[in-house]
Amino acid sequence: AQRVTQPEKLLSVFKGAPVELKCNYSYSGSPELFWYVQYSRQRLQLLLRHISRESIKGFTADLNKGETSFHLKKPFAQEEDSAMYYCALSGRAGANNLFFGTGTRLTVIP
Amino acid sequence: EPEVTQTPSHQVTQMGQEVILRCVPISNHLYFYWYRQILGQKVEFLVSFYNNEISEKSEIFDDQFSVERPDGSNFTLKIRSTKLEDSAMYFCASDSGTANSYEQYFGPGTRLTVT
Numbered sequence: 154a155q156r157v158t159q160p161e162k163l164l165s166v167f168k169g170a171p172v173e174l175k176c177n178y179s180y181s182g183s184p185e186l187f188w189y190v191q192y193s194r195q196r197l198q199l200l201l202r203h204i205s206r207e208s209i210k211g212f213t214a215d216l217n218k219g220e221t222s223f224h225l226k227k228p229f230a231q232e233e234d235s236a237m238y239y240c241a242l243s244g245r246a247g248a249n250n251l252f253f254g255t256g257t258r259l260t261v262i263p
Numbered sequence: 264e265p266e267v268t269q270t271p272s273h274q275v276t277q278m279g280q281e282v283i284l285r286c287v288p289i290s291n292h293l294y295f296y297w298y299r300q301i302l303g304q305k306v307e308f309l310v311s312f313y314n315n316e317i318s319e320k321s322e323i324f325d326d327q328f329s330v331e332r333p334d335g336s337n338f339t340l341k342i343r344s345t346k347l348e349d350s351a352m353y354f355c356a357s358d359s360g361t362a363n364s365y366e367q368y369f370g371p372g373t374r375l376t377v378t
Contacts, residue, residue: 196267196369196370196371196372197306197354197356197369198368198369199366199367202366239305239306249294249311249358249367250296250308250311250319250321251296251298251306251308251367252308253305253306253307254305255304255305256305256306
């Protein structure tokens with residue numbers, strides 16, 4: 154069975170400080186990993202996915218299959234990064250059912 | 264930019280009543296999903312729908328739930344006889360189903376309150 158774990162419910166950092174949101178997963182096959190973000194009063198939206206290996210809004214995430222982790226990082230946090238962040242896993246192509254972690258609320262302190 | 268829309272934004276119903284939650288996915292998308300989020304808990308997958316039939320469902324999606332795409336634009340979730348524990352935020356999502364597109368677009372959600 155698939156499982157996504159985000160150990161921190163809340164994370165506060167100062168503006169300009171590095172931020173890392175942790176995500177660990179368990180899945181028997183080769184999953185696709187994603188980070189979704191929900192800003193205040195907005196809908197869930199994709200931030201980035203591991204297959205595209207891109208940096209979005211300064212965020213990056215590397216899939217570490219050995220540690221089964223997909224931590225989200227940004228070297229210098231900005232106030233506009235304050236949001237709820239969800240790590241998610243999809244088991245296969247086609248019907249990309251997403252399995253979410255419990256989410257981490259990031260607050261960037263000015 | 265096209266968006267997934269959901270109506271109503273908030274639905275209050277009495278236990279045992281039937282509710283229908285409506286979604287209009289993005290027009291050229293092929294895969295449709297329902298998720299729910301009970302307050303304080305994680306977003307949970309309910310069901311995926313493709314080519315006018317359910318492609319996958321979770322154990323949450325029992326016989327009291329059904330989905331339909333009645334007219335080629337709306338995608339509905341029906342709960343036949345609501346229970347208190349069905350109170351949650353229900354999200355609809357869609358994606359294009361193309362080979363390299365894994366991005367699901369979410370609607371704003373319908374908050375269902377069962378009293």
